[in-house]
Amino acid sequence: MPIQDVEHVVVLMLENRSFDSMLGWLYEHDAPSQFIPASPGAPYRGMQNVNPDDFINTVPKSTLTAKPTRGVTGFTIPDFDPGEEFEHVNTQFYGPDTTPSGKPSMTGLLADFVGILNGQNVSPADVQRLAPTILQCFTPGQLPVLNQLAKHYAVSDAWYASVPSQTNPNRSFLMCGTSNGMVNNGDLETNPQAKEIHKLLGMAIGDDRVDAPTIFNALDTAGVDWTVFWQTSYLPQKISTLLNGLPVLIPILAASGHPVAAAAASVALAALSPYTSYLEDLTSGELGSCYTWRLYPQIKDKIPNAAQHFQKLEDFHRRARAGQLPAFSYIEPFWSISHTATDNSGLEKLVTVLGNDYHPPSNLLVGEEFVKEVYTSLISNRAAWEKTLLLITFDEFVGVFDHRKDELVEGVVTPPWGPNGQPPFKSTSDFKFDRLGARVPTILISPHVQKGTVFRSATNVPYDHTSVIATTLKWLNRTDLMPQFGQRTAAAPTFENAVTLGTLRTDEADMRFLDTPKAIGDPVGYGDSFVLKNQNGQYLTSFYTTMLAVGGGSVIPDSLMGICVDLGIAAHFPRIGGDTPATLAFITTDADPTPQIADGAQVMLVSREEGLGALNVLGAWADSSDCYYANEYLDAANVAKQRWAIQKLANQGQPLQYGDQVYLTNMSYSGQRLTRDQGWFTPAGWITTGAGGDYWTIVPAEARVGHNPWNGAPPLTMIAASQQGGSRGAQLWGVDPSGQLRSTFQETPGGAWSPWSGVWNGASPSNAISLAAAQQNDGTVRLWLLDANNALYSNAQTSPGGGWSGWSPAGWNGAPTLRSIAASQQGGSRGAQLWGIDMDGQLRSTFQETPGGPWSGWSGVWNDASPAGLISVTAAQQNDGTVRIWVVDLHNAVYSNAQTSPGGGWSGWSAAGWNNAPPLQTVAASQQGGSRSVALWGVDTSGQLRCSFQESPGGPWSSWSGVWNGASPSHIGSVAVCQQNDGTCRIWALDGNQTLYSTAQTGPGLGWNPWSPSV
Incomplete structure (x- = not known):
C-alpha cells in the first residue's frame, strides 16, 4: 500500500535513550522477517553479536571499569541524569582525554557518568555501585511495550539523533x-533571567527561540489539518503552584509541627521570588508555557489562529477513539526535569518532576504505560486505525550505551546551511553540524507495515529527525516546500518504502502488554492488570494524599499537598473500600520474566492510577505505620521495603491465576503481610502490614482492549442482523462509538463476509440508540434506526440482495416516540412487522399489510395490553410460519406471545418468567433450520449468554442453558442473530469493550462452532 493512502500520521517523540539500551536485545533469539532495503547477510544491528569486551570503559586515576551488560537492575536506570551537553557527549564518544574527531570508541560513558555523580556529591561507595549502570541495557522482558511494538511492526536500527x-x-x-546553530540548550535564550535561574538551580532552563519555519508552517501552507497534543508546561508546573502556594503553606507548616519543612519552604520562596513573573510564565500550564508553542515562534507569528491547533493529551485520546484525529498529530510527553530519581536534596526537590518521557532518571514503568495508552487509543477505532501511521522516536541518545560507530564521523550529513554556509548563531564549540548523535529507537506502526520489519536508509545518508519532515512532505506531494528546511532535510532519506502491505493486518491486539479481557482461571503474568479484593469483599481502591504524621487528614489544603509530598512530610496512601478499585500489576526487574508468576515470587506491587506519576511502587516504610507509594529505589534497604512475596492459599506451588487467593508478605519486615490497618487511632480504610494479614483475591481488571474482533469489526456499541435475499446470505449492521452506522454482508449463502463499510450507504442518521432489521416476504430487507432524539428512520432494499432506496425522513410511517425496536418477517398474507417500546415502557407496533406493500398505522398499546416497564424486545418467525415475540421488563422478567396462525391473531401474553427464564437484561431471537424451529438468546444479569430453543416446529421449548455454548464473551451489551441463506444461524455479541464476537452453526439446526475470537 502506498503511503499516500495513509490519512493520519501521528508522531510521538520521547526523550534521551539510545537504541542499544532500549532495543538492543530485540532479536537475540530470532531474526526479522524482512529488511528494507533488502540486506542479504546483514543482521539486525543489536547487541546479540556484540562482544562486550570490545567496549570496556575505564575511569582515569581509578580502578573502576565496566562493560555493556544485558538487563538492568531497576526501572529508573540510570538513577541520575547523564551528561547531555555537547561537551559531555564528546567525552562519552571519544573518552576524556581524546580530541573529538574520526570514529569514536564509545568507551568514555563510564568516565563521564562518574564525573556527573561526583558533581552531585554522591558518596564514593555509591559511585562504585551506580556508575556501571550507565552501561546496562534493558531486555524485551523489562520493556515489553516498546519491544513488542518494535517486533510487531517495523523498527529502524539505523536512525540517529540529528546532533550529538x-x-x-x-x-x-x-x-x-x-537548530539555527544551537548546540546546547540555552544557546538561543532571549531572557537573561534564564541564566540566573540556571545558576540558582544547577539546571539549564533551555528557554530557547528557534526562529525558523516549522513542519506546522508547511502543513498550514499545504492546507493540511494538524494538532500538537501537549500535557504540561516545559518546566514543571509545580513551580507555579509553589510560588503561589508557599506564602500560605509556610505558616501552616510552622504551626502544625513541621518547622524543618517550613524553613526549607521559606528558603525556596526567598530564592525564587526575584524571578516570579518569568517562572510563572514558564510553568503556568497555559498555552504560553507549552514547549512547542514557546520555542518555535513562527508557529504563532505566521499561522492564523495557531492556538486552535494546540490541544491537551486527553483530547488526543478522545479524538483517536472517535476516529477524528487530524491528518498530522504531534504528541509532546510529560517532561522529566530532575538530576536523580529519588531523594533530591534542598531546593531541587521542590522544582523537579519525573514524567512519562523515558528521560533518565524517570521511572520507565510510567513511560511504558504512556506509550501503551497512545497505542490503545489508536487501535480502538478500527476504521481510523486502518488509515493511520504512528512513528515513535527519541530526540537524543544521552549518555547511555550504543555500540555503532561508523556513522558518527564527520561528513556523514550536511549542515542545514550547506557545507560552505554559516548558521544564524555561532556556537563557541565550533561544531560544524556535519556529524550525528548516536542511534535512537525509532518504530513505525501501522496495519500496513509487515510484522518483523527492519528499515534503514536506502542512500548513503542515515536516517535522522529531518527524515520526518522529508517523508511528511513527500506523503503530501508537497516537496516544493522542502527548500525552507535547508540542505540537511533536502538530502534526508525517507521511509515511505517501509509501508508495504496492500492487505490490512488485523492483529493489532495480539500483544501481551495490552489490557485485553481476562477471566478467572487465566494465568497472571508480570505486567498483567488486576484489582485486589480482601476476604471481606473490600477492594484496594484509589490513593489518597495526606500527611505522614496524620494519616487520616490534615489542615493542609489539597492544592498544596503535592508540595508536602516533595518535602517528605506527606505521601500517597492506598485505601480500602473506596469507590474505585485501583488497577495494579506485579512487576519484576528480572531480565527474563517467566510467562506466569510463580507461587513464592518476590514482586513489586505497582499502581497504574493517574496522578501517581513515578511514585507508583507500594512499600512498607519506617516513617509511617501505613503503606504508601514511592518511586522505585535501587539501594538494598529500600528495595526490600518495596518487595512482596506471593503466597497462595490453595494449590501451593502452582503458578498464579486470576481468582487465586494470596498473602503478600513484605520482604523488609519479616512475617508482615499486607492488611487493613485496624489500629485504635487509625481511621478506617488504611493499609498496613501485620503478622496475620488479610488474604487477597487476584481479580481481573476491566479490559481496555478487546480481542481481535470478528471479521476485523470496528468498535461497536450495538448491532442488528437479518437474513438476505438474492445471491447474498445475511447482513450485519453496527453503530460505532461516533454514532455512525457500519455494515458487513455475507457475499454468498454460507460464504465469506465483506469488509466493513465506512459510514453505511454513504450516510446514515447519527447517534443511533436502537437498530432493527428484517427480511420482508418479497425477499427484500428493511432496516430501522432510532436516533438520540428517539426519532425513527427506515431504509429498504430495492430488490432482494440489491441496493437501497435511501433513508426516510425522521418519524417514518408516523412513528410515536420510541426508545427500542425489534422486527420480524411475517407469514401468511403480510410482509413484516415492527415493534417499538415507547417512552412509557409500553409496546407499540406497525405491520406491512402485503409483501412489499404499505404499512399499517401504529397501534396504541399493542395487542390491547402489554407487560409494563419494558426494556428489551425481540421477535422471530417460527418454522411453522407463525411469529413469536418476547419482551423483558424492568425486573428482568421475560414474557412471550405468539401468533395462532401465519399472519393471524395472537394467543396472549405468558406469565412473567416464560419457560422458567432466568433474569435477563436483553434478548435476541432467530428462526432455525433443520428439525428445530426457533431459538431465543438472552444476556443474564451477570452479562453471560443463555439460550432456549424450540425442539420442533410449533413444538415444546428446551430448558434454559447455563452459559451458552460452554462459554460466552463477558459483559455482553448487545446481541444479534439471524438465519443465513444456507439454513444455519449466526449469532453476534458485543462485550463491554465494544469488541464483536461471532459463532455459527455447523449445519442447519445442528451444533455450534467456537466463538471467533475465542473466549
Missing part, C-alpha cells in the same frame, strides 16, 4: 530541519 547533544537542538531538527 541534548533536547532542544535535536527536537529543532524534527521541527525545522535546523
Whole structure:
C-alpha cells in the first residue's frame, strides 16, 4: 500500500535513550522477517553479536571499569541524569582525554557518568555501585511495550539523533530541519533571567527561540489539518503552584509541627521570588508555557489562529477513539526535569518532576504505560486505525550505551546551511553540524507495515529527525516546500518504502502488554492488570494524599499537598473500600520474566492510577505505620521495603491465576503481610502490614482492549442482523462509538463476509440508540434506526440482495416516540412487522399489510395490553410460519406471545418468567433450520449468554442453558442473530469493550462452532 493512502500520521517523540539500551536485545533469539532495503547477510544491528569486551570503559586515576551488560537492575536506570551537553557527549564518544574527531570508541560513558555523580556529591561507595549502570541495557522482558511494538511492526536500527547533544537542538531538527546553530540548550535564550535561574538551580532552563519555519508552517501552507497534543508546561508546573502556594503553606507548616519543612519552604520562596513573573510564565500550564508553542515562534507569528491547533493529551485520546484525529498529530510527553530519581536534596526537590518521557532518571514503568495508552487509543477505532501511521522516536541518545560507530564521523550529513554556509548563531564549540548523535529507537506502526520489519536508509545518508519532515512532505506531494528546511532535510532519506502491505493486518491486539479481557482461571503474568479484593469483599481502591504524621487528614489544603509530598512530610496512601478499585500489576526487574508468576515470587506491587506519576511502587516504610507509594529505589534497604512475596492459599506451588487467593508478605519486615490497618487511632480504610494479614483475591481488571474482533469489526456499541435475499446470505449492521452506522454482508449463502463499510450507504442518521432489521416476504430487507432524539428512520432494499432506496425522513410511517425496536418477517398474507417500546415502557407496533406493500398505522398499546416497564424486545418467525415475540421488563422478567396462525391473531401474553427464564437484561431471537424451529438468546444479569430453543416446529421449548455454548464473551451489551441463506444461524455479541464476537452453526439446526475470537 502506498503511503499516500495513509490519512493520519501521528508522531510521538520521547526523550534521551539510545537504541542499544532500549532495543538492543530485540532479536537475540530470532531474526526479522524482512529488511528494507533488502540486506542479504546483514543482521539486525543489536547487541546479540556484540562482544562486550570490545567496549570496556575505564575511569582515569581509578580502578573502576565496566562493560555493556544485558538487563538492568531497576526501572529508573540510570538513577541520575547523564551528561547531555555537547561537551559531555564528546567525552562519552571519544573518552576524556581524546580530541573529538574520526570514529569514536564509545568507551568514555563510564568516565563521564562518574564525573556527573561526583558533581552531585554522591558518596564514593555509591559511585562504585551506580556508575556501571550507565552501561546496562534493558531486555524485551523489562520493556515489553516498546519491544513488542518494535517486533510487531517495523523498527529502524539505523536512525540517529540529528546532533550529538541534548533536547532542544535535536527536537529543532524534527521541527525545522535546523537548530539555527544551537548546540546546547540555552544557546538561543532571549531572557537573561534564564541564566540566573540556571545558576540558582544547577539546571539549564533551555528557554530557547528557534526562529525558523516549522513542519506546522508547511502543513498550514499545504492546507493540511494538524494538532500538537501537549500535557504540561516545559518546566514543571509545580513551580507555579509553589510560588503561589508557599506564602500560605509556610505558616501552616510552622504551626502544625513541621518547622524543618517550613524553613526549607521559606528558603525556596526567598530564592525564587526575584524571578516570579518569568517562572510563572514558564510553568503556568497555559498555552504560553507549552514547549512547542514557546520555542518555535513562527508557529504563532505566521499561522492564523495557531492556538486552535494546540490541544491537551486527553483530547488526543478522545479524538483517536472517535476516529477524528487530524491528518498530522504531534504528541509532546510529560517532561522529566530532575538530576536523580529519588531523594533530591534542598531546593531541587521542590522544582523537579519525573514524567512519562523515558528521560533518565524517570521511572520507565510510567513511560511504558504512556506509550501503551497512545497505542490503545489508536487501535480502538478500527476504521481510523486502518488509515493511520504512528512513528515513535527519541530526540537524543544521552549518555547511555550504543555500540555503532561508523556513522558518527564527520561528513556523514550536511549542515542545514550547506557545507560552505554559516548558521544564524555561532556556537563557541565550533561544531560544524556535519556529524550525528548516536542511534535512537525509532518504530513505525501501522496495519500496513509487515510484522518483523527492519528499515534503514536506502542512500548513503542515515536516517535522522529531518527524515520526518522529508517523508511528511513527500506523503503530501508537497516537496516544493522542502527548500525552507535547508540542505540537511533536502538530502534526508525517507521511509515511505517501509509501508508495504496492500492487505490490512488485523492483529493489532495480539500483544501481551495490552489490557485485553481476562477471566478467572487465566494465568497472571508480570505486567498483567488486576484489582485486589480482601476476604471481606473490600477492594484496594484509589490513593489518597495526606500527611505522614496524620494519616487520616490534615489542615493542609489539597492544592498544596503535592508540595508536602516533595518535602517528605506527606505521601500517597492506598485505601480500602473506596469507590474505585485501583488497577495494579506485579512487576519484576528480572531480565527474563517467566510467562506466569510463580507461587513464592518476590514482586513489586505497582499502581497504574493517574496522578501517581513515578511514585507508583507500594512499600512498607519506617516513617509511617501505613503503606504508601514511592518511586522505585535501587539501594538494598529500600528495595526490600518495596518487595512482596506471593503466597497462595490453595494449590501451593502452582503458578498464579486470576481468582487465586494470596498473602503478600513484605520482604523488609519479616512475617508482615499486607492488611487493613485496624489500629485504635487509625481511621478506617488504611493499609498496613501485620503478622496475620488479610488474604487477597487476584481479580481481573476491566479490559481496555478487546480481542481481535470478528471479521476485523470496528468498535461497536450495538448491532442488528437479518437474513438476505438474492445471491447474498445475511447482513450485519453496527453503530460505532461516533454514532455512525457500519455494515458487513455475507457475499454468498454460507460464504465469506465483506469488509466493513465506512459510514453505511454513504450516510446514515447519527447517534443511533436502537437498530432493527428484517427480511420482508418479497425477499427484500428493511432496516430501522432510532436516533438520540428517539426519532425513527427506515431504509429498504430495492430488490432482494440489491441496493437501497435511501433513508426516510425522521418519524417514518408516523412513528410515536420510541426508545427500542425489534422486527420480524411475517407469514401468511403480510410482509413484516415492527415493534417499538415507547417512552412509557409500553409496546407499540406497525405491520406491512402485503409483501412489499404499505404499512399499517401504529397501534396504541399493542395487542390491547402489554407487560409494563419494558426494556428489551425481540421477535422471530417460527418454522411453522407463525411469529413469536418476547419482551423483558424492568425486573428482568421475560414474557412471550405468539401468533395462532401465519399472519393471524395472537394467543396472549405468558406469565412473567416464560419457560422458567432466568433474569435477563436483553434478548435476541432467530428462526432455525433443520428439525428445530426457533431459538431465543438472552444476556443474564451477570452479562453471560443463555439460550432456549424450540425442539420442533410449533413444538415444546428446551430448558434454559447455563452459559451458552460452554462459554460466552463477558459483559455482553448487545446481541444479534439471524438465519443465513444456507439454513444455519449466526449469532453476534458485543462485550463491554465494544469488541464483536461471532459463532455459527455447523449445519442447519445442528451444533455450534467456537466463538471467533475465542473466549
